[in-house]
Structure formats: C-alpha cells, structure tokens
Amino acid sequence: MRIWRLLGFLFTLAIGLGLGLYLGWGVLAAQPNDTSPDSLRADYRADYVLMVAEIYQHEGDPDAAIQRLALLGESPLRRVQEAILTAQQLGYARQDIETLARLFQALQTHPVPTVTEMP
Numbered sequence: 001m002r003i004w005r006l007l008g009f010l011f012t013l014a015i016g017l018g019l020g021l022y023l024g025w026g027v028l029a030a031q032p033n034d035t036s037p038d039s040l041r042a043d044y045r046a047d048y049v050l051m052v053a054e055i056y057q058h059e060g061d062p063d064a065a066i067q068r069l070a071l072l073g074e075s076p077l078r079r080v081q082e083a084i085l086t087a088q089q090l091g092y093a094r095q096d097i098e099t100l101a102r103l104f105q106a107l108q109t110h111p112v113p114t115v116t117e118m119p
Contacts, residue, residue: 038073042086045072049083050096053103062110065103080104 037048049069056065069076084100 037071040072042082043090045079046083046086046090046092048072049080049103050087050092050100053080053099056103056106057099062106066107066110077104077107080107 037045040048049072052065052068055068056062059065066076069079072079080100080103084097084104087097087100
C-alpha cells in the first residue's frame with residue numbers, strides 16, 4: 001500500500017513537472033520584442049553614450065563614435081549633451097562625466113554628417 005502511494009506521488013510530480021515545462025517553455029513562452037536603441041530610457045541612453053565614449057577614448061575614431069551614436073536618433077552632439085546631464089543627475093563618477101565631455105569636445109571639432117549621409 002505504501003509503495004503505491006509513493007509511486008502515485010512520483011507519477012503526479014512527473015506529470016506536473018512535464019506540464020509546467022511544456023506550458024512555460026512552449027505554449028506560454030515570452031516572445032522577444034525587437035526594439036531600437038532610440039526607445040531606451042534616459043538612464044540607459046546615458047549608459048550607451050558612455051560606452052561609446054569609452055570606445056572612442058581607446059580607438060580615437062570620431063566617425064565610428066558618430067555611427068554608434070546615430071542608432072539613438074537625433075543629433076549625436078545632442079545625445080552626448082543629454083547623457084552628460086543625465087549622468088550628473090544620477091551621480092555618475094567624475095571620471096565618467098569627463099569621458100563624456102571629451103567625446104563631446106571631439107564631436108564639436110569634427111564635422112558631423114547629416115542623417116542622410118550616414119550609412
């Protein structure tokens with residue numbers, strides 16, 4: 001009698017686990033949404049611009065930085081300005097804000113192509 005209860009419990013457990021996996025990974029699985037970088041919140045945009053600034057700091061290629069910033073839409077200079085303001089409001093490290101400022105200065109002296117000129 002006791003063995004049948006144990007087997008019944010294990011069978012029920014296996015059915016529940018299998019059904020849960022089937023529903024969770026198959027039928028009701030979360031669908032990925034394709035979003036563009038220009039739909040990011042301001043704090044995530046600031047993080048993205050900071051990453052571009054750090055790459056620029058190592059590469060020294062303003063054209064590559066402009067192309068990366070073009071994914072955010074609008075003017076690259078405007079996005080860097082917004083990132084600096086957001087970074088200051090959120091209390092980013094002084095070194096990060098200086099990195100953003102160096103990118104801003106580099107973009108000011110570099111001719112920024114219009115959106116139609118970008119690949």
